[in-house]
Amino acid sequence: MTLTTAKWTLDDYHQMIASGILDNRRVELLNGEVVEMAPEGPEHAYLGDETGKYLGALLGDRARVREGRPITLAPNSEPEPDVAIVRPLGDVYRQRHPYAEDVFWLIEFSNTSLAKDLKPKRQLYAAAEILEYWVVNLNAKHVVVFRDPREGDYRQEEKLSQGIVTPLAFPEVAVSVSRLLGL
DSSP states (O other): OOOOOOOOOHHHHHHHHHHTTTTTOOEEEETTEEEEOOOOOHHHHHHHHHHHHHHHHHHGGGSEEEESOOOBBTTTBBOOOSEEEEOOOGGGGGTSOOBGGGEEEEEEEESTTHHHHHTHHHHHHHHTTOSEEEEEETTTTEEEEEEEEETTEEEEEEEESSSEEOOTTOTTOOEEHHHHHTO
């Protein structure tokens, strides 16, 4: 017997949110599926907050740093990355979440969610042509930098446990890997 799951559209998902069906549930829409999000442990939450403040100071008004907020990826995904660095479009985000073309890069902090962040989310972000995606592996104490999205995946992958990483969108900005890892 083959099981087929029902796929949800962005409109379906937004209606579920508006009607309260998803109240008090930590979920996100990934490729048409409503997926539970793992609870954040203290280290995960702390590093997400600290990274948001750190990147905000580095980037100033050149970008907006959003922590744990949705981005809308057509046709059927609305993930909530830990940190999204997006175009500073003023009050546009009062009417809608950032779209893929608004995103400079995304960061996920991972320990229990590592498998989801390294496979389905990586592929989702690459398919949406998000130019850069960083996974901060809290267990192994390294940052995985994915770049060059093509054909639904990233062609470049680099693991860093020290030094700096320079975002593609801001080549003059040096981000400390140690700061991302909380070291």
